[in-house]
Amino acid sequence: GQSLEQPSEVTAVEGAIVQINCTYQTSGFYGLSWYQQHDGGAPTFLSYNALDGLEETGRFSSFLSRSDSYGYLLLQELQMKDSASYFCAVRDRKGGGNKLTFGTGTQLKVEL
Amino acid sequence: EPEVTQTPSHQVTQMGQEVILRCVPISNHLYFYWYRQILGQKVEFLVSFYNNEISEKSEIFDDQFSVERPDGSNFTLKIRSTKLEDSAMYFCASQPRTTGNTIYFGEGSWLTVV
Numbered sequence: 001g002q003s004l005e006q007p008s009e010v011t012a013v014e015g016a017i018v019q020i021n022c023t024y025q026t027s028g029f030y031g032l033s034w035y036q037q038h039d040g041g042a043p044t045f046l047s048y049n050a051l052d053g054l055e056e057t058g059r060f061s062s063f064l065s066r067s068d069s070y071g072y073l074l075l076q077e078l079q080m081k082d083s084a085s086y087f088c089a090v091r092d093r094k095g096g097g098n099k100l101t102f103g104t105g106t107q108l109k110v111e112l
Numbered sequence: 113e114p115e116v117t118q119t120p121s122h123q124v125t126q127m128g129q130e131v132i133l134r135c136v137p138i139s140n141h142l143y144f145y146w147y148r149q150i151l152g153q154k155v156e157f158l159v160s161f162y163n164n165e166i167s168e169k170s171e172i173f174d175d176q177f178s179v180e181r182p183d184g185s186n187f188t189l190k191i192r193s194t195k196l197e198d199s200a201m202y203f204c205a206s207q208p209r210t211t212g213n214t215i216y217f218g219e220g221s222w223l224t225v226v
Contacts, residue, residue, distance in 0.1 A: 041219065042203060042217040042219045042220060043155060043203070043217045045215065048214070050213075087154065099145065099160050099168055100157065100215060101157060102155040104154045105154055
């Protein structure tokens, strides 16, 4: 089966940089996604890595190392609105589908 | 911007009752999903649906669950006889094409079984 590990909680101050790590175990790995979820809201897509390296999208960047089964989400210039839960999710090819298996989530608290 | 819409936003039902959760995926999307999230826990995959049939389902998706796409727009999740442990947020999601990387989630239907 698949398993993903993330820190449960991270706290940082406004304007800072924070990195949220994710390690995974899965068969038929296809890619690693990151989703943001505010309390009571829908998960929203942030980024996706299929190949090793860094993907940058504005203040957010995501990194993947397939050989290490490891990735991270980097948030720069933190804003209060970035306080949310962040989930890594693996996309696999098992069963021919495109389902995502989510990690347990990291709650990010941004403080003044 | 197109979005996935779900109804109801919140439903309270008695244990043993049948519940139908409805979803309207984004038009022209090809893959459809149901996920659930128990309060304070991670998002869990239930089922994926493609080309008018289930393409994959999880262990959670037992005989009490079923999905349908009765017409070209709606996608429903039915729970035949609800249990207390079915209380959760149920998210519908859709994906534009089989090789797409982005899954778009609806705002969810919060089910409370009492």
